[in-house]
Amino acid sequence: MNEEFIIRQQELVENPTPRVPICLVLDVSGSMSGDPIEELQEGVRMFFDAIREDDVAQYAAEIAIVTFGGVARKALDFFAINRQEVPPMYADGGTPMGEALDLSLDILEARKTEYRNAGVDYYQPWMVLMTDGAPTDSIDSAARRISDLVKTKKLTVFPIAIGGAANTSALARLSPSRPPLRLKGLNFREFFLWLSRSVSRVSQSTPGEEVKLDTDGIKAWGQV
Amino acid sequence: MIVVAGGKCVGRGHAGIATPCQDAYATKVLGSVGCVALADGAGSRKHSDRGAQVCVDAVSGFVAKQFDTLVRLSESRPAAVREMILQCAVVALRRYVRRKKYGIEDLACTLLFAAFKDGHVLAGHLGDGVIGVLNGAEVRVLSLPENGEYANSTFFVTDKGASSHLRIYQFEVSGSVGLMLMSDGTAESLFNRSTKDLAPAVTTIFSWARKLPAKELSAVLTQNLEQIFRAKTSDDCSVAILVRH
Numbered sequence: 001m002n003e004e005f006i007i008r009q010q011e012l013v014e015n016p017t018p019r020v021p022i023c024l025v026l027d028v029s030g031s032m033s034g035d036p037i038e039e040l041q042e043g044v045r046m047f048f049d050a051i052r053e054d055d056v057a058q059y060a061a062e063i064a065i066v067t068f069g070g071v072a073r074k075a076l077d078f079f080a081i082n083r084q085e086v087p088p089m090y091a092d093g094g095t096p097m098g099e100a101l102d103l104s105l106d107i108l109e110a111r112k113t114e115y116r117n118a119g120v121d122y123y124q125p126w127m128v129l130m131t132d133g134a135p136t137d138s139i140d141s142a143a144r145r146i147s148d149l150v151k152t153k154k155l156t157v158f159p160i161a162i163g164g165a166a167n168t169s170a171l172a173r174l175s176p177s178r179p180p181l182r183l184k185g186l187n188f189r190e191f192f193l194w195l196s197r198s199v200s201r202v203s204q205s206t207p208g209e210e211v212k213l214d215t216d217g218i219k220a221w222g223q224v
Numbered sequence: 225m226i227v228v229a230g231g232k233c234v235g236r237g238h239a240g241i242a243t244p245c246q247d248a249y250a251t252k253v254l255g256s257v258g259c260v261a262l263a264d265g266a267g268s269r270k271h272s273d274r275g276a277q278v279c280v281d282a283v284s285g286f287v288a289k290q291f292d293t294l295v296r297l298s299e300s301r302p303a304a305v306r307e308m309i310l311q312c313a314v315v316a317l318r319r320y321v322r323r324k325k326y327g328i329e330d331l332a333c334t335l336l337f338a339a340f341k342d343g344h345v346l347a348g349h350l351g352d353g354v355i356g357v358l359n360g361a362e363v364r365v366l367s368l369p370e371n372g373e374y375a376n377s378t379f380f381v382t383d384k385g386a387s388s389h390l391r392i393y394q395f396e397v398s399g400s401v402g403l404m405l406m407s408d409g410t411a412e413s414l415f416n417r418s419t420k421d422l423a424p425a426v427t428t429i430f431s432w433a434r435k436l437p438a439k440e441l442s443a444v445l446t447q448n449l450e451q452i453f454r455a456k457t458s459d460d461c462s463v464a465i466l467v468r469h
Contacts, residue, residue: 006447007428009452013414015412015415015416118418121371204237206459207264207351207352207378207408
């Protein structure tokens with residue numbers, strides 16, 4: 001091609017990659033002590049590594065972590081994943097799930113506002129809730145907010161039960177569109193690898209493209 | 225003299241899974257009317273590549289033939305113009321699916337068009353992508369993308385209430401004029417989403433229309449899409465331009 005008719009890179013614009021905000025809402029109450037908390041920590045670390053290794057998702061995925069064990073707190077704020085470290089998690093205290101969910105919804109909403117103000121496009125936010133017990137506070141407000149958001153396609157939520165003692169009826173209230181899933185054993189790693197693949201698919205989707213979940217992949221780590 | 229040209233190429237995301245390019249464009253010159261149309265087929269709809277082509281063929285022909293009527297109506301009854309354009313697209317899509325085992329929803333696509341005759345410009349836009357305009361030395365955005373809240377959402381000609389999203393532009397210009405339609409894949413390189421400005425490359429591309437005949441211009445546009453623009457997105461890329469100089 002005649003060089004006169006080739007566009008040079010400096011004549012083009014650089015747009016930020018559209019973001020996929022993901023909030024992990026993780027139970028770190030006393031009952032998670034021992035293997036569960038260690039496997040959870042390792043699973044989250046693998047999730048971050050898998051996202052970092054993905055050509056598109058590493059720029060698209062933005063992850064925050066809210067933990068609840070005694071108190072609900074933001075353990076990690078949204079930021080570029082290459083500059084984030086997975087925070088250490090310690091199991092202790094009760095299960096203030098409602099407070100943690102409200103906090104997560106607040107920070108997801110705030111992040112969307114920041115994207116809009118900065119002119120950054122974004123995909124539907126994701127929330128992943130993992131718990132091995134039952135809430136020790138009210139989840140009424142969070143359940144209402146989540147239901148409204150899911151029904152209007154403004155949030156994708158994955159409630160995951162860990163072990164047999166997890167209260168799946170409480171989780172069902174937080175998942176109006178699909179039944180909550182139970183982790184097979186302590187297969188956190190398989191779950192987080194599946195999650196990273198799902199995030200990767202979303203981050204490459206184009207207008208009008210319905211991103212279907214890899215339901216076959218769920219069988220490796222979960223069951224209804 | 226009116227020059228119309230265009231190009232398209234399959235995106236990296238589609239090439240990997242053997243999906244056809246879902247962008248389509250059409251060019252038309254009918255007497256003193258020039259018209260270009262471009263459409264981006266909806267990602268998950270099975271036959272949206274065909275829908276996009278059917279849509280641009282129908283709309284470019286219709287706008288070129290009915291230019292005077294549409295310009296006149298756009299001043300007094302813009303809603304009627306929106307309805308006529310959409311009717312044209314939907315009727316063509318319905319005709320296409322008549323003997324098929326699927327409905328027009330499977331042909332969903334966006335729509336952009338621009339036409340020029342004797343100092344009058346008529347353009348329309350439904351969904352994402354961008355329309356740029358050159359008048360004299362000034363290059364500016366004529367129509368912004370409409371995406372809905374999320375990056376993977378937009379509006380299509382087959383949507384209920386599509387006419388409320390079809391934006392019609394009609395104005396007069398003097399001297400040389402250029403109109404550029406681009407799909408969202410191409411806009412990734414040519415449109416700054418934060419500042420809402422066009423890239424300097426838009427001016428460069430318009431300048432090529434003064435140097436190249438339509439066929440060669442289309443070949444050059446296609447090569448740039450394949451070699452330069454495609455690297456900056458996983459989506460399909462397409463562009464169509466109309467220049468009167």
